[in-house]
Amino acid sequence: MRGSLVFWFLFIIFRFILRRDVGSLGIGDFLFVVIVADASQNAMSGDSETFLDGALLVMTLLGWNLLFDYLGYRFPLVRQFTESSSMMLVRNGEIQWKNLRREWITKEELMSKMREEGLEKLEQVKEMRLEPDGRISVIRLSA
Known part of the structure; x- marks a missing residue:
């Protein structure tokens, strides 16, 4: 019974609250998933009070995750701390070796990756x- 409760509790959180694609998980999201896995495991295998403790822990983690997402969205300074920026690998056909x-x-x-994009030469990038x-x-x- 506890396993079913934990499954549906986590399903609702991930389906309706987080709503992120797997490929777009940030560091905070990945950390959230790992810690939630541990918290929910304890909620499923512990005594009868453990489900509520686990649910409270998961909700606390969810609150932190949402707070960081909101603050990163609202304030560029926080975004610089919580998210990495894009990095140039090739510019005008020249490999940026330092970044690689x-x-x-x-x-x-x-x-x-160039071949996947249908490109044959660096000069096309x-x-x-x-x-x-x-x-x-x-x-x-542009051609």
């Missing part, structure tokens, strides 16, 4: 960026 080394991205990985959510975006040079 910093993020441990190989030239092969970069070229693979205006910008290639590592976005805050971990994806690599590509802007082609």
Whole structure:
């Protein structure tokens, strides 16, 4: 019974309150998921009072997560602290080696992403960026 309660409690939170795609999880969201997993595990396997304790803990974590999301949305200074910015990997066909080394991205990985975008040569790339959510975006040079 407790397992069902925890499942539906977490389902409602993730479905109706957080509403994020898996690919767009930020650091705070990922941390929230990991801690919620531990809190909900205790709520499912403990004694009869543990469900309410676990639900209270999950709601507290949810409150912090929503507060950081709101403050990051409302205040750019907070956003700089809670979210990373995009990083230039290629500019006008030139690889930004310092940024690749910093993020441990190989030239092969970069070229693979170019091929996925239908590009054959670096000279076809205006910008290639590592976005805050971990994806690599590509802007082609105009022909």
